[in-house]
Amino acid sequence: QKEVEQNSGPLSVPEGAIASLNCTYSDRGSQSFFWYRQYSGKSPELIMSIYSNGDKEDGRFTAQLNKASQYVSLLIRDSQPSDSATYLCAVNQGGKLIFGQGTELSVKP
Amino acid sequence: GAGVSQSPSNKVTEKGKDVELRCDPISGHTALYWYRQSLGQGLEFLIYFQGNSAPDKSGLPSDRFSAERTGGSVSTLTIQRTQQEDSAVYLCASSPTGLNEKLFFGSGTQLSVL
Numbered sequence: 001q002k003e004v005e006q007n008s009g010p011l012s013v014p015e016g017a018i019a020s021l022n023c024t025y026s027d028r029g030s031q032s033f034f035w036y037r038q039y040s041g042k043s044p045e046l047i048m049s050i051y052s053n054g055d056k057e058d059g060r061f062t063a064q065l066n067k068a069s070q071y072v073s074l075l076i077r078d079s080q081p082s083d084s085a086t087y088l089c090a091v092n093q094g095g096k097l098i099f100g101q102g103t104e105l106s107v108k109p
Numbered sequence: 110g111a112g113v114s115q116s117p118s119n120k121v122t123e124k125g126k127d128v129e130l131r132c133d134p135i136s137g138h139t140a141l142y143w144y145r146q147s148l149g150q151g152l153e154f155l156i157y158f159q160g161n162s163a164p165d166k167s168g169l170p171s172d173r174f175s176a177e178r179t180g181g182s183v184s185t186l187t188i189q190r191t192q193q194e195d196s197a198v199y200l201c202a203s204s205p206t207g208l209n210e211k212l213f214f215g216s217g218t219q220l221s222v223l
Binding site: 045094 | 200
């Protein structure tokens with residue numbers, strides 16, 4: 001079992017829709033969770049961090065964490081074509097940051 | 110510098126040759142990571158330096174890979190006797206303390222082994 005798992009996609013949504021990205025992790029002791037966005041040919045950039053169970057909202061982005069289920073998700077409301085990118089889930093496990101394989105999101109105009 | 114600097118940006122080498130990749134983190138950042146990203150894949154953890162502590166080398170794929178960080182600043186990732194499967198983008202990232210923070214990534218080194 002991989003330490004951090006994501007569906008590779010691609011996930012395709014129409015412009016204006018909600019995009020839902022999911023991630024599961026293996027280490028029950030993990031305490032900090034991150035979502036990074038990576039445009040093609042570019043380096044990853046942080047868009048959200050979450051540390052407590054529940055929801056955390058920042059503009060059109062909402063991160064959701066359920067430690068009991070070892071599950072973290074990212075919702076993107078009112079998706080725009082500029083949101084088309086690969087979204088990487090990252091989990092601090094054993095003191096180091098481990099990334100999932102990423103989910104490719106495509107937002108169609 | 111203003112950001113994490115990596116050099117070279119591109120490296121083409123022949124199978125069996127050794128290569129050195131350099132990372133210059135943001136000044137004052139104590140934590141430094143190396144990751145590898147193959148085409149269309151996620152980030153594969155390689156090694157983590159935190160201050161003066163012994164590095165976490167658990168992600169290095171073989172003994173052909175090694176890394177050092179001199180003076181708590183610049184880091185060099187060395188790959189000996191390169192193989193074609195080593196071809197990937199090697200990304201370096203740093204953070205101020207390494208404690209549940211945002212990572213700042215460099216632009217990466219694209220390594221191609223012919």
